Amino acid sequence: MDIVKSSISFIQDYYNTREFIPLHEPRFRGNEKKYVLETIDSTFVSSVGKYVDKFEVMMESITSTNKAVAVVNGTAGIQVALRLVGVKSNDEVLTQALTFVATANAIKYNNAHPVFLDVDLGTMGLSPVAVNNFLEEHGELRDDGCYNKKTGRRISACLPMHTFGFPVKIKDLLDICSKWQIPVVEDAAESLGSKYMGEQTGSFGKIGVFSFNGNKIVTSGGGGTIVTNDRELGVMAKYITTTAKKPHEYEYVHDELGYNYRMPNLNAALACAQLESLEKFIDAKRKLADNYQMHFKNSDVQFRTEEKEAKANYWLMCVQLNDKKERDAFLKYTNESKVMTRPIWKLMYKLPMYENCFRDHQKNAEFLEDRIVNIPSSVK
Numbered sequence: 481m482d483i484v485k486s487s488i489s490f491i492q493d494y495y496n497t498r499e500f501i502p503l504h505e506p507r508f509r510g511n512e513k514k515y516v517l518e519t520i521d522s523t524f525v526s527s528v529g530k531y532v533d534k535f536e537v538m539m540e541s542i543t544s545t546n547k548a549v550a551v552v553n554g555t556a557g558i559q560v561a562l563r564l565v566g567v568k569s570n571d572e573v574l575t576q577a578l579t580f581v582a583t584a585n586a587i588k589y590n591n592a593h594p595v596f597l598d599v600d601l602g603t604m605g606l607s608p609v610a611v612n613n614f615l616e617e618h619g620e621l622r623d624d625g626c627y628n629k630k631t632g633r634r635i636s637a638c639l640p641m642h643t644f645g646f647p648v649k650i651k652d653l654l655d656i657c658s659k660w661q662i663p664v665v666e667d668a669a670e671s672l673g674s675k676y677m678g679e680q681t682g683s684f685g686k687i688g689v690f691s692f693n694g695n696k697i698v699t700s701g702g703g704g705t706i707v708t709n710d711r712e713l714g715v716m717a718k719y720i721t722t723t724a725k726k727p728h729e730y731e732y733v734h735d736e737l738g739y740n741y742r743m744p745n746l747n748a749a750l751a752c753a754q755l756e757s758l759e760k761f762i763d764a765k766r767k768l769a770d771n772y773q774m775h776f777k778n779s780d781v782q783f784r785t786e787e788k789e790a791k792a793n794y795w796l797m798c799v800q801l802n803d804k805k806e807r808d809a810f811l812k813y814t815n816e817s818k819v820m821t822r823p824i825w826k827l828m829y830k831l832p833m834y835e836n837c838f839r840d841h842q843k844n845a846e847f848l849e850d851r852i853v854n855i856p857s858s859v860k
């Protein structure tokens with residue numbers, strides 16, 4: 481395929497190197513060193529310090545939410561978010577099979593059952609049609625919420641994920657879930673800065689969760705954030721992620737099972753500096769996306785772009801090949817040329833711990849699984 485060859489050259493020229501080109505690497509060109517050194521000089525590297533507070537205020541401002549809570553990583557954030565919206569042992573949580581494993585793991589950590597529903601072809605995220613069809617067939621509204629009348633279990637949350645920073649059809653999902661009294665938690669781990677109809681992803685659901693892992697658009701080394709517009713829920717999130725400790729002058733009083741999920745000040749310092757560059761990173765990525773789009777135009781390889789209601793952060797960019805065979809050829813030649821590319825995730829029900837979970841037909845998820853490949857997306 482000529483397009484593979486020309487794509488390798490295009491990427492090498494863009495990053496101006498013939499050495500190994502990773503999928504995504506962080507950039508530290510602002511106040512990162514200054515802020516991190518400040519935490520060391522002040523000795524406040526751990527569980528308290530001004531950067532945690534500053535980071536939370538910055539996140540509230542960026543996402544336009546009422547309360548942001550810094551946590552140790554995105555997975556822990558989703559786990560706690562599900563518990564806070566009322567997910568209990570043996571409940572069911574509606575989600576997509578086309579996702580990173582953390583989404584499903586966070587459901588399992590609550591001893592709940594993931595229900596894997598198909599994704600939308602355009603967004604690669606949870607399909608409102610699939611959710612609606614599932615609930616029409618299985619759902620039953622009772623006094624205390626929605627139940628799956630076939631399994632007898634409560635359906636206590638819906639957890640869509642904004643794949644690679646492309647927003648899901650969140651308004652349609654909210655409409656359907658509200659009709660069935662199911663709270664929505666957004667796995668916005670990949671979509672910091674992405675917007676749907678002008679508003680930030682992560683700010684639509686009852687709770688949204690972001691990741692600041694090293695491979696995300698901005699990083700704290702490791703970390704996450706819970707955001708919500710429900711102030712009371714936000715206060716609860718802070719409380720149970722910081723060991724559920726009652727304020728007291730000197731005694732240790734913990735009145736429920738809490739977690740030590742707080743983000744250390746050292747990591748928050750790095751995150752604050754990174755957030756200062758978020759807009760710049762998004763601009764650079766959207767320019768690269770334009771260049772990629774031009775490059776792949778009139779070829780057999782489709783560069784994936786945002787839908788019209790969406791403004792994506794283009795965190796991790798991807799192309800769609802015609803079939804699995806072409807995908808494998810693309811993966812082989814690019815990686816052999818030291819240009820890193822990776823297939824999209826294996827669907828969750830193909831992993832041993834999720835193989836017995838309920839799933840619908842998965843037509844779109846299976847189609848995308850065979851064809852989507854991530855390509856280098858770092859800011860230059």
Ligand SMILES: *Cc1c(COP(=O)(O)O)cnc(C)c1O
Nearest residue numbers: 553554555580582583669691693
């Ligand atoms: C990265 C990621 C997470 C988990 O975030 P961590 O901070 O690595 O725990 C969750 N869901 C999705 C979709 C992710 O990409």
